[in-house]
Amino acid sequence: MAAQQGSNGPSIIIKKSAPAEDHGHHGGAWKVAYADFVTAMMAFFLLMWLLNATTEKQRAGLADYFNPTIVHMPGASGDGTQEGVRHAVEQSLPDSQKAAEFEQLAREVQNRLTGTGAESMQLTNLLRHVVTRMTDEGLVIELGDLVDEPLFVEDTAQPQPALKELTGIVARVLSHVRNDLAISGHVRAYPETLVSSPVWALSDARAHAVRNLIERAGLEARRIQRVTGYADRRNRLANPMSPANNRIEVILLR
Helix, strand or coil: CEECCCCCCCCEECCCCCCCCCCCCCCCHHHHHHHHHHHHHHHHHHHHHHHHHCCHHHHHHHHHHHCCCCCCCCCCCCCCHHHHHHHHHHHHHHHHHHHHHHHHHHHHHHHHHHHHHHHCHHHHHHHHHEEEEECCCEEEEEEECECCECCECCCCCCECHHHHHHHHHHHHHHCCCCCCEEEEEECCCCCCCCCCCCHHHHHHHHHHHHHHHHHHCCCCHHHEEEEEECCCCCCCCCCCCCHHHCEEEEEEEC
16 A cells, blocks of 8 residues: 655555464374373283283282272171271281291291201201291291202102101101191103103102101101192202202191
8 A cells, every 4th residue: 555745755655464374283182182092002001911920819919909808797887897897807817816826836847857957967967858948838848859869769769768767857846736737749850752751650659658757757647638749840940850859848737
């Protein structure tokens, strides 16, 4: 648009440009939605991995941890929740006390076993065959072969003199407690070229041989609740054919 200042003055031109079209942007909502989707997928795959990596017992333990221990007591005043909680706590106390008592009992048994070795060097060497450990089932007293010192005659269930002495010691120590027992036999693996593998029969026969020795040493037969042969299915060492996998486990049950 042009405007004149006087007849002879310079012309002043004012140019008004139309505002540029404001394209703007499409906003960030889609980014937030995408981030939520990616997070959800990561959580999903993590959950799938955890389910695959844990055992059924571990998953049950996790579920129990996150679930409140509330027992509804029919007939209780109100909704029964307070009484249910008290009942659950009362039930857990005896279990904790029982576990603590067994721990103390197991320590006493272990101390008795190790204390017998102080009598002589011969007994000290003999007790090198003994290893004890705690498990969910109870106190495991493991009687195992040493290098060049097997507890059975070659590949038989005939006990060596050392095993007879060991079972006598174990029977004397366990006679001071009342818990029941379980006995399991384990043997090394044999070459697959054998027509008939002896592992099952041998592990079972050795477990029963130890049962007989313990009973002859004075332990009450009714306390033995289970005698099992595990063949070569539960090896101690990575090499399944190692003689160190030959062992008998006497378990003091909880």
